[in-house]
Amino acid sequence: xxxxxxxxxxxxxxxxxxxxxxxxxxxxxxxxxxxxxxxxxxxxxxxxxxxxxxxxxxxxxxxxxxxxxxxxxxxxxxxxxxxxxxxxxxxxxxxxxxxxxxxxxxxxxxxxxxxxxxxxxxxxxxxxxxxxxxxxxx
Amino acid sequence: xxxxxxxxxxxxxxxxxxxxxxxxxxxxxxxxxxxxxxxxxxxxxxxxxxxxxxxxxxxxxxxxxxxxxxxxxxxxxxxxxxxxxxxxxxxxxxxxxxxxxxxxxxxxxxxxxxxxxxxxxxxxxxxxxxxxxxxxxxxxxxxxxxxxxxxxxxxxxxxxxxxxxxxxxxxxxxxxxxxxxxxxxxxxxxxxxxxxxxxxxxxxxxxxxxxxxxxxxxxxxxxxxxxxxxxxxxxxxxxxxxxxxxxxxxxxxxxxxxxxxxxxxxxxxxxxxxxxxxxxxxxxxxxxxxxxxxxxxxxxxxxxxxxxxxxxxxxxxxxxxxxxxxxxxxxxxxxxxxxxxxxxxxxxxxxxxxxxxxxxxxxxxxxxxxxxxxxxxxxxxxxxxxxxxxxxxxxxxxxxxxxxxxxxxxxxxxxxxxxxxxxxx
Numbered sequence: 270x271x272x273x274x275x276x277x278x279x280x281x282x283x284x285x286x287x288x289x290x291x292x293x294x295x296x297x298x299x300x301x302x303x304x305x306x307x308x309x310x311x312x313x314x315x316x317x318x319x320x321x322x323x324x325x326x327x328x329x330x331x332x333x334x335x336x337x338x339x340x341x342x343x344x345x346x347x348x349x350x351x352x353x354x355x356x357x358x359x360x361x362x363x364x365x366x367x368x369x370x371x372x373x374x375x376x377x378x379x380x381x382x383x384x385x386x387x388x389x390x391x392x393x394x395x396x397x398x399x400x401x402x403x404x405x406x407x
Numbered sequence: 408x409x410x411x412x413x414x415x416x417x418x419x420x421x422x423x424x425x426x427x428x429x430x431x432x433x434x435x436x437x438x439x440x441x442x443x444x445x446x447x448x449x450x451x452x453x454x455x456x457x458x459x460x461x462x463x464x465x466x467x468x469x470x471x472x473x474x475x476x477x478x479x480x481x482x483x484x485x486x487x488x489x490x491x492x493x494x495x496x497x498x499x500x501x502x503x504x505x506x507x508x509x510x511x512x513x514x515x516x517x518x519x520x521x522x523x524x525x526x527x528x529x530x531x532x533x534x535x536x537x538x539x540x541x542x543x544x545x546x547x548x549x550x551x552x553x554x555x556x557x558x559x560x561x562x563x564x565x566x567x568x569x570x571x572x573x574x575x576x577x578x579x580x581x582x583x584x585x586x587x588x589x590x591x592x593x594x595x596x597x598x599x600x601x602x603x604x605x606x607x608x609x610x611x612x613x614x615x616x617x618x619x620x621x622x623x624x625x626x627x628x629x630x631x632x633x634x635x636x637x638x639x640x641x642x643x644x645x646x647x648x649x650x651x652x653x654x655x656x657x658x659x660x661x662x663x664x665x666x667x668x669x670x671x672x673x674x675x676x677x678x679x680x681x682x683x684x685x686x687x688x689x690x691x692x693x694x695x696x697x698x699x700x701x702x703x704x705x706x707x708x709x710x711x712x713x714x715x716x717x718x719x720x721x722x723x724x725x726x727x728x729x730x731x732x733x734x735x736x737x738x739x740x741x742x743x744x745x746x747x748x749x750x751x752x753x754x755x756x757x758x759x760x761x762x763x764x765x766x767x768x769x770x771x772x773x774x775x776x777x778x779x780x781x782x783x784x785x786x787x788x789x790x791x792x793x794x795x796x797x798x799x800x801x802x803x804x805x806x807x808x809x810x811x812x813x814x815x816x817x818x819x820x821x822x823x824x825x826x827x828x829x830x831x832x
Contacts, residue, residue, distance in 0.1 A: 317496040318538035320821065326832035334832060339824075345538045355830050360431035362830040378832075397430075397540075 312402050318345035320398060322355055322362065329353070329364055331379030338405045340364060342398035350374070353400040358386065359393060364400060410640055411517045411524040411547060412554040415498060415531075417491075418542040418562065418569075420511035421449035424490045425480050427540040428820045428828045436477040440465050444481055444814060445659050464704065481816040489821040493539045501531055506644045514551055516644045528570045548573035551642045552635035555592040556582070556610065583611035583636065593632040593647070598625055610636060654692070656681040657751020663702070664747050667738070670699070674737050675730045677752045679799055682726040685754060686786060691722035692754035695729055697736035702748035711747075713740035722758055725782060726799060729754070 313319035324338045332353060334340070340355070348354050350369040355362055356376055365376035365386070377385040388394055417423060421439040426432045436453035440446065447463045457475050459468055465479075472479055491510045498505045502515040520527040528545040535543050546558025553573045560582060561571035576582055589599035591610050607613050614636040622630040631641035656677035664670060674697060685692055698714035715736035723729065733752050788797045818826035 315538070317493040317500070321824075321827050323827040323829045324832050325829050329832040336832070339827065340830065344540065357430040357433065360433070362430055362828060364830040364832050395433075 312341050313343075315343065315345045318343055320344065322364070322398075322400075324364060324403075328378035328380045328383040329366075332366065332403075333405065334364065334379075334400075334403050335405060338403050340400045341402040341404065343401045344398040346399040346401075348396040348399050355397040355400060357395045357397050362397060367396070408519055409549050411520070411549065412551045412640075412644070413502075413515045413517045413524065413528060414508075414546045414551070414554040414558040415513050415515060415535075416544050416546075416558050416562070417494060417511035418544055419449055419451050419455075420491075420541065421480075421482065421487055422451040422454070423541050424487050425478075425483070425817055426451065427490075428817070429478075432478055436475060437480065438472065438477055439480045439482055440815070441482060448482065466704070479815055481814060483817050483819065485819040485822045486817065490539065490541060494535055494541050494543070497535045497538050498531070501534065504644055514554065514644055514647075517547065525570060525572045525575065528572075529568075532569055542569070544569045546571055546573070549638045550635040550640045551644075551647055552592050552632055553638065556586055556590075556636075559586070559590060580611055583614060584609050586610040588613055591632060591636070593628060593635075598629065654681045654684050654754045654757070655751065656684075656753075657698070657749060659749045660747070664750075665743070665745060667741050670737060670741060670747065670750055671734055673750050674733045674752060675799060677750070678730045678733050679726060681752060681754050682724055682729050682782075683786060683789070685724045685757070686782060688757070689760050690757045691724045691760050692719070692729070692757055693722040694718045694755045695732040695736060696753040696755065697733050697740065697750070698753075699737070699740050699747055699750045701745050705746075709745055711742055711745040713742075715739045724760065726785070730799065 309316065320342045322340045322342050324334055324336060324340060327336055329335075334353070342355050346352075348367055350367055352367050353364065354367045354376075355364055356367075358376070363376065365378055368375050368377045368385070370387070372387070374388040375385040376388065422437045425439060426437055434453065435451075436457055436459075437451040438447050438454050438459060439449040441448045444465055446465060447459060447461060447468065450459055450461065454477055457471075457477065459471065459477070471477075487510060494511075495505070495507050495513055498513055498515060502517065503520065504516040506514045508514055517524040517527060524547045528547060532543055532545055535541065544558055544561040546554045546556065546561050547570070548554040548557050557571045557573040560573075561567050561569055564571075573579065573582070586609055588594060588602050588608055588610065589596065591599075591613065594602070594613075602608070602613060607616060614633060616633060618630055618633055621633050625632075634641050658673075658677070660673070664673070678695075695717045696714060697717070698712075700712040701708060701710045703710065717732040717736040719728070719732055737750075785797050818828075820826060820828050
């Protein structure tokens, strides 16, 4: 994959993935007024890349992810070891923690009842997105 | 600095949207059907490779699709609309200027982007694909017509890896020679057929025609296309061919309909949609056309196809007035004893709401100040609370016989809390 887009241009600045981009209706009072807090802004700073995914199963309870929860997934982030990810594996989506091992990578559950899935060169596998938040109703 | 235009086009857009949420369909053939499961309107690359033609009626290729294990979807416009907005959003974030051209295409002005248009486009492509999961192709050129042509080449040649800059070609004449005339942006089907009769079958031959002749026979639109092929920009980012002249809303029925009452409701619903679109364009329409047809694939049944045009005294965007006109037209063409398969309306004579002609004799009866806010309120309510929160009684019951059939629609993964994709934990 190509590197992220450049930060500046000789002619005009380009917005960068890491920056907040102003959106919505411009108001002349904007400079003098504080807006009320917007959960979208907090949970989904890049709405184009943000998807919601429902959880089925209990292999991630140790990470606070329960059956029926909604995951907030950001596809604009590059997955690194330690991230909780949505992965496409064997024709279905799974949520697990991505971990590096002595021999490579694995998809690790956070529940002692389940075993990690090693990722070998011939695993049919792809990272679909990085999980940023979990919405859990009490 | 010469302008650098890009045409960004989503690959097999509807099929790509469907497959993003179906990991089991990775590398498998997928097709999407038109409204009411009529025809094939989108195919994944694998489905194209199986030789399933675009536009085939579903009932004709059902066997072929089943034999090859092709997954078939009814169209899911909630999903496609949302995914389109995401793709356009990423483009708007990173490109200096963007003009959306259709649900799956946009032009961008890449003049002066850092690193050059080609390198920028490759990073843009990678970013759109990572963020949204929708694969895209990018064509670049000194004019919009050449950008469109470059996009066609970027799609057709895997070696180019989805990005092609027309200006980077060592032999541009060869590329034009291999572009059939009907694939040139802005050359309509009628003009293409005529040009072929004159022996002008490809973009190169057209580019080298006499501009005076083209101006005379094909009007200024044809001349602009010719000049754009020569690298002289005639279209700005926001304008160009196919500016909207008409609005069409039509649909096949879920099952055959014969009663005038059902047809009136269906026609009214089409008009509600079309009028919403008209007001979004800040335009008014001068003429309403209604059409009605039986199923041409059922030759045993009596056939009746007809249309009627109802000109309006004063161009308007007032939904009840437009519905009334459509109903008047419908009553003229409806005949008892036929099983109708499809009906629709078209609005023509579109003009901006602020620049319209008013009759000296007729006062605009339905655009009195009390009516314009009514339409505004209806549009605002529907925008805020969802389509059809408020509608018109003429549209009828939501379970009417003529409503759409879409037996194989996928979940609304991105627009309904109850239909989210599921991950196993």
